[in-house]
Amino acid sequence: MQQLLNTALGGLTLGMVYAAFALALVLIWRSTRIVNFAQAPMAMLTTFVALTVIDAGYSYWIGFVVALLAGLALGAVIERFVVRHVEGGPEINAVILTLGLFIVLHALASVVFGNRYRSFPAPFGIRGIEVGETTIGLTGFGIFTVVAVLVVMGLLVALFRFTDVGLRMRASAFNPEVARLLGVKVGRMLTLGWALAALVGSLAALLIAGGSLVHPGYMDSIVVYGFVAAVLGGLDSPLGAVVGGLLLGLSLSFVSGYLGSELVALAALGILMAVLLLRPGGLFAQAQERRV
């Protein structure tokens, strides 16, 4: 019973991080129809920025905020000056470009920050909380992880649903030409979308890094899980990304807890294949709209 609870709690925490990462992928896919393979090294770079700030003697929180801002800026710069050239072109161009960025950013991090493991601090305890005699598998940092992801998602929903900028961003993603005719500066909205996605990716990277070791490749497996979660949710649906992330986190946690951690990657691949075979549009695929 206790193992079941701990496995579920661990899965939930990890699932929140996958959800955040999947959400970052979905935000970019929705607006530019590009799968951003460079999401992992972009997020990794900002974690190293945080580490540099913390190592310079500033608090964890200053490092945290600086990393998120760095993510925002990096996303904007990459969209405006690199990705802009392949938007609207053949899909393969964008795939090659983001894969190229993956390699370039990786190499950059190795050169600037060193290709070795470094420990990353956590602002809250990373040991299980004790309830009476037993220790449950939920840490202070785990609670922070869940809260942080929920807060950022809540803010994003509020931005998209209730503000003029959010409406302009959605219009640009759904129908760029009509949006232009209605006076929306679509290019600017795409830049903003990439910036926000990169911020969410940075958050996921900071949460994975907390209390553990980081090196230039530490996010690479997460981009795979984030991608599986996004496909699970239908790639087009932010809500789907979140639910997909949670489902994947729970599933992988149970695989790891009951079958063995060496099977986790295989299980993720199995889930991906099952979704693509049985429900290629994802669990949250919207019904085809009525054509009139």
Place this chain on the structure above:
Amino acid sequence: MLRIEGLTTSYGPVRALQDVSFTAERGKVTAVLGANGAGKTTLLRTVSGLVRPDSGSVHLGEHDISRTPAEAMPALGLAHVPEGRGVITELTIAENLHLGGLGRGRKVKAGDLDRVYDLFPVLGERREARAHTLSGGERQMLVVGRALMAEPSLLLLDEPSLGLAQRITAQIFALLRDLVAEEGLTVLLVEQNARSALSLADHGVVLNLGRVVADDRAEVLAGDDQLRHAYLGF
């Protein structure tokens, strides 16, 4: 109001418009007629800045808008309702209208939408429904209403009757006639259905293979048998 002079537009090697000149008078409806491929849609897309012309000029009042990007047009008072309706189907009716209002560059208040709901009660009843649930006629009402949200002085309409029942087309044309009469709106209307377009329009321009072949008052065009048979198909 809208003055087009020597406008030439190409898609790669294909000339879609060749040396097109005409004027759309303020407070009048000008119909642009012609067969499929005559360049009607290209004309509207060039005027609204979606396509860059090779040469020639477009003046909106005093402004030379030949090189103005599409997203700057609503603030200048130009609204373009594209062919195929242009409803953003994933957004709700209220959101589509709100977006139209943002084009003016001012905040949109809840009351601003009521004017459109008064014109089209069917939209008001379903304001929170997603636009993909609307029928073709309702979509046409929504895009016209959305264009009006920006309080334009010039309205470009591309094939508003396409695929709609005669009754609904008549209803939308009657509304346009009222707006022109009451508010001095200028309309540039592209239509394949020449008969109904000329019934609404004050003035008509006939395009054939990208060139202007006739430019006259609507009743003159409608009364010219040779022109009707050659280009207008009725």
